[in-house]
Amino acid sequence: xxxxxxxxxxxxxxxxxxxxxxxxxxxSIGAFQIPRGERLLLLGPSGSGxxxxxxxxxxxxxxxxxxVEILGQRLDALRGSGRDRFRAEHxxxxxxxxxxxxxxxxxxxxxxxxxxAPTRRAxxxxxxxxxxxxxxxxxxxxxxxxxxxxxxxxxxxxxxxRVAAARALIGSxxxxxxxxxxxxxxxxxxxxxxxxxxxxxxxxxxxxxMVSHDRRLARHFTRVVEFADILTLSKxxxxxx
Numbered sequence: 001x002x003x004x005x006x007x008x009x010x011x012x013x014x015x016x017x018x019x020x021x022x023x024x025x026x027x028s029i030g031a032f033q034i035p036r037g038e039r040l041l042l043l044g045p046s047g048s049g050x051x052x053x054x055x056x057x058x059x060x061x062x063x064x065x066x067x068v069e070i071l072g073q074r075l076d077a078l079r080g081s082g083r084d085r086f087r088a089e090h091x092x093x094x095x096x097x098x099x100x101x102x103x104x105x106x107x108x109x110x111x112x113x114x115x116x117a118p119t120r121r122a123x124x125x126x127x128x129x130x131x132x133x134x135x136x137x138x139x140x141x142x143x144x145x146x147x148x149x150x151x152x153x154x155x156x157x158x159x160x161x162r163v164a165a166a167r168a169l170i171g172s173x174x175x176x177x178x179x180x181x182x183x184x185x186x187x188x189x190x191x192x193x194x195x196x197x198x199x200x201x202x203x204x205x206x207x208x209x210m211v212s213h214d215r216r217l218a219r220h221f222t223r224v225v226e227f228a229d230i231l232t233l234s235k236x237x238x239x240x241x
Contacts, residue, residue, distance in 0.1 A: 009175055009207040010034035010057060014066030017056060027052050029066070032230045034207060036071075036174070039198070041218055042211045044227035050211040053231070054177055057209070058091050059083035071174060088116035092168030092206070094178040098160045100152035100167075107148040110134040110166045113173075120171025130170075137166040141196050158189055165193070169200050176201060178210040182217070194220055 012032040019025055027049050034040050044050050055061045056068055059075040062083075068075045071090060075083055087093075092113070100109045111134055114121040124133040135148060141162040152160060161181065168176055178197075182190040198220065201208050210217070218224045 007035055008033045008069075009036045009038070009071060010209070011069040012056075012066070013069075015056065015063040015068060016065035017052065017061065017063050019052075025049075025052075027056075027231065029053075029231055034209060036207055037205055039201070039208045039220070039222045040210070041221040041224045042209065042227060043213065043215060043218070043224060044211065044231075045213050048227050049231060050227070051179065054179055054209075054211060058087050058093065058177060060087075085116065088113055089119050090174050092170075092173040092176045094161075094164050094168045094176070094181045096180040096183060098164040100155075100160055100163060102153040103151050105148060106138065106143075106150050106152065106155070106163050107131060107134050109152055109163055110138065110170055113167060114171055117171060117173075120173060124171045134166065134170060137169055137200070138163070140200065141166055142192065158185060158193075161185065161193065165197055165200075169204075172204040173206065175207045175209065178208070180212055181210065182212070182214070 010033060012029050014031070015027075015029040017027045042050065042053070052061075056063055057070065059068075059070075059078070062068075062076055070086070073086065075086070078086060101112070104112075111130055114124060114130055121130060124130045127133045128136070135145070138147060139145060143159060143162050143166075147155075147159070152163065155163065165181070168178075176197075181197075182193060185193060194217075198208075208221075210221070
């Protein structure tokens with residue numbers, strides 16, 4: 001463990017990443033820490049490398065140099081299957097396009113991470129049972145009590161977003177990652193969603209990492225970081241990620 005392990009959820013040092021030798025897009029991060037329990041907003045324009053950064057933090061891809069340490073665990077010390085298990089246990093992820101299983105029920109979608117995360121599953125069980133906890137989260141997020149048996153494909157965009165949030169929150173993972181989660185919402189629904197999301201995160205003490213290009217969100221967070229302050233991007237002729 002590094003010296004930041006007891007206080008930081010994320011500790012990034014000297015990271016370099018390039019998608020492939022033919023792709024000139026490259027990402028460089030000198031040093032970047034996120035204390036546990038922080039609500040962090042990372043601001044950057046579309047195509048600036050936000051999704052690449054999230055892929056590095058969650059272990060979907062590995063840095064080619066430097067280290068990414070999450071909750072005291074270096075991700076490059078884990079094999080691929082180990083990183084998958086670590087991600088399932090410790091991260092709740094709200095994807096920009098939600099990534100729900102279209103023909104799965106709402107309840108099935110919310111419970112999906114627990115199939116790969118025994119510790120999260122045990123926490124949900126301790127809260128009153130996994131299906132009961134899924135229904136509680138859905139209700140807290142403003143969804144009707146009878147929505148559980150519906151398939152995800154029948155939901156509105158706003159409903160899909162809330163189901164994706166419930167899936168991320170179930171089992172109280174230590175870190176919630178949100179990739180442009182409010183981009184499809186109007187201002188009123190955006191505010192309602194953030195209020196509920198923050199209330200749930202505050203209840204568990206989770207760390208929140210949200211990336212966005214929307215500067216209006218800044219007032220909701222304990223720290224706002226510009227990508228330009230931590231990242232060196234090189235994309236001469238290459239495509240953004």
